[in-house]
Amino acid sequence: MKTESRTDTTTQISLKDIRDYIAKNHHQPLTIEHLALISGLSSSYFGEAFKKAFGQSATDYLTALRIGHAKQLLRETDLLLREIARKVGYSDEFYFSRKFKKEVGISPSAYSKMARQRISTFSVSATGNLLALGIIPVAAPLNAKWSPYYYNHYQEKIPVHVNIFDAESEDNFKKLASAKPDIHIFQEEPSLSMLDWLQTIGIKNVYIQAKDWRTQLREIAVAVKKQSVGEHFIQTYEQKVLQARLEINQVTGNDTFAVLRLCGDQLFLYCNKGIQDVLFTDLQLRPVNAQQQTYNELITLDRLVNLNPDRLLFIICPDSPTRNYWLTLQYLDRWKELHAVKNGHVYVLPSNPWFEYSAIAINRMLDEMLLMLTGKNPNPFPVPVHGNVSDGDL
Known part of the structure; x- marks a missing residue:
C-alpha cells in the first residue's frame, strides 16, 4: 500500500508538470502520445490519470487554452484568421474555425465583429457594479446568507x-474555466499566480483600485465599453x-443621526464608506459626532x-447572543432615556446592502433611507433589478 501511495504522489506531481508544459507550449503541435511519453506513462493511463486529477481531459485542456488565446487575439489584434490559427497551434484555419x-458558439469572424464580452468576478461589489451597467456576469459569488439580494434575483x-x-x-479556478469569460473584474488585489493563470487561458483581467463607487463604476464601464450606461446610472x-434630500429634510429637520453596530453585548459607533x-455626504444628514471619516468605535451605553x-x-x-442582548437592551432604563427611543426613531438595518459598497448597494441604501424616514416608497412600480431604461435592459 505504501508503494502505491508513493507512485500516486509521483504521478500527481508529474501530471502538474505536464499541465504546465501544455500551458507553455499550447501553440505547438502536441499529441497525447507525446505527452504520455514525456510523463513516463502509457497513452491510455495518462489520459485517465490527467482527467481524474484535473477534471478534464488533456485534449479539452489544450483546446481551452488555444481557444482562450484565440479569443484574446481576436479582441486585441487585427491579425488575419490564418495568422491567429497558426499562433494558437492550428495549421488549418478552416479546422480552427470549426x-x-x-x-x-459563434465563428471567429462573428466573435471579432460582435466583440462579445463574457464578464466574471470574485467580488460581490464588482457584481453590484456590473449589474448597474446592465451586465449579468457569467460567474460571480452568490450566497444566500451573505449576498441574499443577488442570490434571490440571479x-x-x-x-x-x-x-x-x-x-x-x-x-x-475550475468554475471560472468552465464559465469561459473574456474579462475578469477584480476589486481586491489579485495574486501574481492568479494573474498568470488568467493570462495563460486568455482571460483579460481588470483591476479596479478606485475607492469611490462612482469612479469604480466608470472604470469598469470603460473596461466593458458601457460608458454611456455608467454615466446614465450616476x-x-x-x-x-x-x-x-428635500423630502427627508422636511421630516427630520436638524435631527442628529448615529449608526450603531451591535455585536454580542458590545455597542459600536459605526460608519463605513x-x-x-449616502447619509452624511449625499443626503447631508447631521452626524451625532463631528467625525467625517469611517469608524468602528466601541461605545458605552452611558x-x-x-x-x-x-x-x-x-x-x-x-x-443568537447578539439577538438575545438586543432584546435585553430594549428593556434597560438607560436605553429608554434616549431621544431616538422615546420618539420611536430607531431603525434596524439589514447587513445587506449596508455592508456592501457598489453602485447597486448605494442606490438601494438611498431608497431604504427615503422609505424609512418618510414612509414613501421610491419605487411604486416594479423595479428593474439591473440595467437602465435607455438600454432596454429592464
Missing part, C-alpha cells in the same frame, strides 16, 4: 456561482439624491446617552 465555433441567471470566501481556490442617482457617502442622537440606525449581527 473548432472555435463548436467551443464558443441564482438562475448567473450560470456559475463561485466561492465568496476563498476566491483563489482550485474549485473557483446621473439618475444624483437626481434621486436631490429629491430624497457606503453609510458615509456615552451614547450623553451624545443622545435624535435618530438611531441599528445594525445587529445575525447570531
Whole structure:
C-alpha cells in the first residue's frame, strides 16, 4: 500500500508538470502520445490519470487554452484568421474555425465583429457594479446568507456561482474555466499566480483600485465599453439624491443621526464608506459626532446617552447572543432615556446592502433611507433589478 501511495504522489506531481508544459507550449503541435511519453506513462493511463486529477481531459485542456488565446487575439489584434490559427497551434484555419465555433458558439469572424464580452468576478461589489451597467456576469459569488439580494434575483441567471470566501481556490479556478469569460473584474488585489493563470487561458483581467463607487463604476464601464450606461446610472442617482434630500429634510429637520453596530453585548459607533457617502455626504444628514471619516468605535451605553442622537440606525449581527442582548437592551432604563427611543426613531438595518459598497448597494441604501424616514416608497412600480431604461435592459 505504501508503494502505491508513493507512485500516486509521483504521478500527481508529474501530471502538474505536464499541465504546465501544455500551458507553455499550447501553440505547438502536441499529441497525447507525446505527452504520455514525456510523463513516463502509457497513452491510455495518462489520459485517465490527467482527467481524474484535473477534471478534464488533456485534449479539452489544450483546446481551452488555444481557444482562450484565440479569443484574446481576436479582441486585441487585427491579425488575419490564418495568422491567429497558426499562433494558437492550428495549421488549418478552416479546422480552427470549426473548432472555435463548436467551443464558443459563434465563428471567429462573428466573435471579432460582435466583440462579445463574457464578464466574471470574485467580488460581490464588482457584481453590484456590473449589474448597474446592465451586465449579468457569467460567474460571480452568490450566497444566500451573505449576498441574499443577488442570490434571490440571479441564482438562475448567473450560470456559475463561485466561492465568496476563498476566491483563489482550485474549485473557483475550475468554475471560472468552465464559465469561459473574456474579462475578469477584480476589486481586491489579485495574486501574481492568479494573474498568470488568467493570462495563460486568455482571460483579460481588470483591476479596479478606485475607492469611490462612482469612479469604480466608470472604470469598469470603460473596461466593458458601457460608458454611456455608467454615466446614465450616476446621473439618475444624483437626481434621486436631490429629491430624497428635500423630502427627508422636511421630516427630520436638524435631527442628529448615529449608526450603531451591535455585536454580542458590545455597542459600536459605526460608519463605513457606503453609510458615509449616502447619509452624511449625499443626503447631508447631521452626524451625532463631528467625525467625517469611517469608524468602528466601541461605545458605552452611558456615552451614547450623553451624545443622545435624535435618530438611531441599528445594525445587529445575525447570531443568537447578539439577538438575545438586543432584546435585553430594549428593556434597560438607560436605553429608554434616549431621544431616538422615546420618539420611536430607531431603525434596524439589514447587513445587506449596508455592508456592501457598489453602485447597486448605494442606490438601494438611498431608497431604504427615503422609505424609512418618510414612509414613501421610491419605487411604486416594479423595479428593474439591473440595467437602465435607455438600454432596454429592464
